[in-house]
Every structure is written in structure tokens, then in C-alpha cells.
Amino acid sequence: MSLRSNRKEEHLVLAQRFYQDNKQNSFDQMHLVRPALPETEVSVKAIQTTMFSKKVAAPFFINAMTGGSRKSYLINKKLGQVAAKTNIALALGSAxxxxxxxxxxDSFLIARQQDPTGVLIANVNAKTAAEQAQKIVTELKADALQVHLNAVQEIAMPEGDRDFYWLNNLKKLRQKVTVPIIIKEVGFGLDERTIHLLKNEGFKVFDVAGSGGTNFAQIENARNTNDVSYLSDIGLPTVISSLMAAKQQVDFIVSGGVRNPLDVFKGLCLGGKAVGISNVFLQALIKHDVNYLQNLILxxxxELANLLAIYGQNDLTKLNEIKKYYDLPLKIAIDQLL
Structure with missing residues (x-):
């Protein structure tokens, strides 16, 4: 096994070690006002939507996880099966x-083989050459391409990059790649300045990937001989990063610490076009099996359809109009930053 492939295996092991199914995060400090007289009925059709011109059963999806090793081949095979059976999108780990x-x-292609017509999202780092990125998109028949920005992870990674001059290559990717590009963080949150800059460069879709879920500084610190644990706390909370994206009036995906259907609903109420879930689904698959994960997603x-109904909504179009309020610590941060 190569060093790169071995790193992929280590990430899977450490993601499981540090996983907390009820980890507190910014979603807990965000609240929604519910009408006592909702005047609605429950309908799973109400949560159907489209992602990248394809119909999906729900506005949440399996977000980027893994690929590039034997173990990830088996995981992506199963994730592809689940995505096909539940009709939700699947984003692969970095290719x-x-x-x-x-x-x-093969560890990436297997997902498309299991789900030949569903929404599949490829993923590369910000330094990947445009020609190579397009080749990956073509081979996977991907509907979109995530380009991840992971400076904190790279610094925490013992063998990580130290060159973060990425903008020129991002421009080349935008010009070359033939599918929509999603600019994605990896758990430390997109800030408003970066969103604004890239919006002006022609990028249209963002995945905020805020703090509150999987922490790659923590994961890489476990692989590092130096103690860089101080990096674990420098992320931007998902709720704040989402509000920044909404302020910039861009299409964005909410991810980072999504633990349950209420978090999904809150992400949509923040203005997210979709909500991504990674480690919750990964651990459900690893600890149980394909059928368990499939039933969990169903x-x-x-439950998301139930939430729409009790909050007086008949479809997804007006969720961002639901009145929100925040616990004081989060409200103070929002007032300082937005």
C-alpha cells in the first residue's frame, strides 16, 4: 500500500475514533419559531428537489468521505448502493x-457503477491541474466537482503542503471543467471574504463545511509527532459560515456537524440549497451495514417531511423565511462578524 493510500486508511480509522454522535455545535444555539396552527400535511413529495439538473428524493446528501484505498473501495461501493436505493446525491472523497x-x-469508479444515473459529485484539491480534474470528472461521469480548500488540515498534516497559492489554479479549473464547481471547506468554515472573492471570479456554488463535525486538525494531530492540537479550535461555526454565504447571495450547501433531520432543516432555513452529511452516515455504515444506512436515510x-409540515411549509422554497433566533454566545459572534 502506498503512503497516500495508507493515509486514506488512517483517516477512516481516526474519523471513527473521534466520532461523537451528539457533539455540541452551533446548530444547538439556533432556534426556529414554529406556528401552532401550521395548516399543512405531511408529504415526502414536499422535500423532493433537483441537484445539478437531476431529481432527488431529498435536499440532503452523502457528502465527501473517502476513496483511494482498498477499504474505501468497499465503502464507496456500499455508499453507491445506498445512494441509488434512496435517490440522494453522493459526493466522493478527494480523487x-x-x-x-x-x-x-476503481475505488472511485465503483460508486458510479452502483449508481449509474444518480447525482455523483467528484472531489479534488485546489492544486489539481485543470486537465487532470476534467479527466476525473469524465471518468466518473460526475455531475459536479467539489474543489476543497483545506489549509488548516495541510498544516496539521505531517506530510501536508505548505504552498497555499491556489487562486490562479482555481481560475484554470473554472475555465476547463465542464460541470459545476463547488468550492468546499473541510470542516473549518468558508469565510465571507473568500466567498466574495471567488464569487467575483465567477464561482457560483459553495459548501460552507463549518466547524462542529469531523475535525481534520484533530485527525491529523493524531498522525503528527508534533502537538498541533491548538488548531482544532480555529474553525468558523457552520451557522455563521452559512449566514456569511447567504449575505453574499450565492448558492450554497450547508455542511459541518449535521447530526439529525432537525440540523438538516435548520441548514435549509439558513438558505442552503442542500445539506451535506458525512461522518454520521459513514459510522452508520461501518458500525452496522448497508441496510441500516439505507433505512436511516429513508x-x-x-422526518424532514414531518418538520416541513409542523413548521407550516408545503415545499422547500420559503424555508429561509422562517423566523430564527440565537442563544446569546452565537448572537454576539453573529453581531461581530456580519
């Missing part, structure tokens, strides 16, 4: 490894 080790492509679809 940048294929630029150095193309023989590992339950989330039903």
Missing part, C-alpha cells in the same frame, strides 16, 4: 490521489 496513482481509480427523509 487527487489519481494524479499520482491512477491504478486506484427515516431522515420522512
Amino acid at each position: 487527487s490521489i489519481l494524479t499520482k496513482e491512477p491504478s486506484l481509480s 427515516e431522515w427523509q420522512e
Whole structure:
């Protein structure tokens, strides 16, 4: 096994070690006002939507996790099966490894083989050459491409990059890649300045990926001989990052610490076009099996439809109009930053 492939395996092990199913985060400090007289009825059709011109059963999806190793081949195979059966989108982990080790492509291709017509999102790092990124998109028949910004993770990673001059290559990716590009953080939150800058450069879709869920500084610190644990607390909370994206009037995905259907609903109420879930679904698969994860996602679809109904909504179009209020610590931060 190569060093890169081994790192992928280590990430899976450490993601499981540090996983907390009820970890507190900014969603807990956000609240919604519910009408006592909702005048609605429950309908799973109410949560159906489109992602990248394809119909999906729900506005939440399996967000980027893994690929590039034997274990991730098996995981992506199962995730592809679940995505197909539940009709939700699936984003794969970073495929940048294929630029150095193309023989590992099967660990990504297997997901598309299991879900030949569903929404599949590829993922590369910000330094991936435009031609190589387009090749990955073509081979996977991807509907969109996530380009992840992960400076904190790279600093925490013992073998990580130290060159973060990414903008020029991002421009090349935008010009070359033939599917929509999603600019994505990896758990430390997109800030308003970055969103504004990239919006002006022609990027249209963002995944805020705020803090509150999987912490890659914590994961990389466990692989590092130096103690860089102080990096674990420098992320921007998901709720604040989402509000920044909404202020910039861009299409955005909410992810980072989504634990349950209410978090999904809150993400949509913040203005997210979709909500991404990674480690909750990954651990459900690892600790149980495909059927368990499939049933969990189907339950989330039903419960999200329930939430729409009790909050007086008949579809997804006006969720951002639901009145919100925040606990004081989060409200103070919002007042300082927005």
C-alpha cells in the first residue's frame, strides 16, 4: 500500500475514533419559531428537489468521505448502493490521489457503477491541474466537482503542503471543467471574504463545511509527532459560515456537524440549497451495514417531511423565511462578524 493510500486508511480509522454522535455545535444555539396552527400535511413529495439538473428524493446528501484505498473501495461501493436505493446525491472523497496513482481509480469508479444515473459529485484539491480534474470528472461521469480548500488540515498534516497559492489554479479549473464547481471547506468554515472573492471570479456554488463535525486538525494531530492540537479550535461555526454565504447571495450547501433531520432543516432555513452529511452516515455504515444506512436515510427523509409540515411549509422554497433566533454566545459572534 502506498503512503497516500495508507493515509486514506488512517483517516477512516481516526474519523471513527473521534466520532461523537451528539457533539455540541452551533446548530444547538439556533432556534426556529414554529406556528401552532401550521395548516399543512405531511408529504415526502414536499422535500423532493433537483441537484445539478437531476431529481432527488431529498435536499440532503452523502457528502465527501473517502476513496483511494482498498477499504474505501468497499465503502464507496456500499455508499453507491445506498445512494441509488434512496435517490440522494453522493459526493466522493478527494480523487487527487489519481494524479499520482491512477491504478486506484476503481475505488472511485465503483460508486458510479452502483449508481449509474444518480447525482455523483467528484472531489479534488485546489492544486489539481485543470486537465487532470476534467479527466476525473469524465471518468466518473460526475455531475459536479467539489474543489476543497483545506489549509488548516495541510498544516496539521505531517506530510501536508505548505504552498497555499491556489487562486490562479482555481481560475484554470473554472475555465476547463465542464460541470459545476463547488468550492468546499473541510470542516473549518468558508469565510465571507473568500466567498466574495471567488464569487467575483465567477464561482457560483459553495459548501460552507463549518466547524462542529469531523475535525481534520484533530485527525491529523493524531498522525503528527508534533502537538498541533491548538488548531482544532480555529474553525468558523457552520451557522455563521452559512449566514456569511447567504449575505453574499450565492448558492450554497450547508455542511459541518449535521447530526439529525432537525440540523438538516435548520441548514435549509439558513438558505442552503442542500445539506451535506458525512461522518454520521459513514459510522452508520461501518458500525452496522448497508441496510441500516439505507433505512436511516429513508427515516431522515420522512422526518424532514414531518418538520416541513409542523413548521407550516408545503415545499422547500420559503424555508429561509422562517423566523430564527440565537442563544446569546452565537448572537454576539453573529453581531461581530456580519
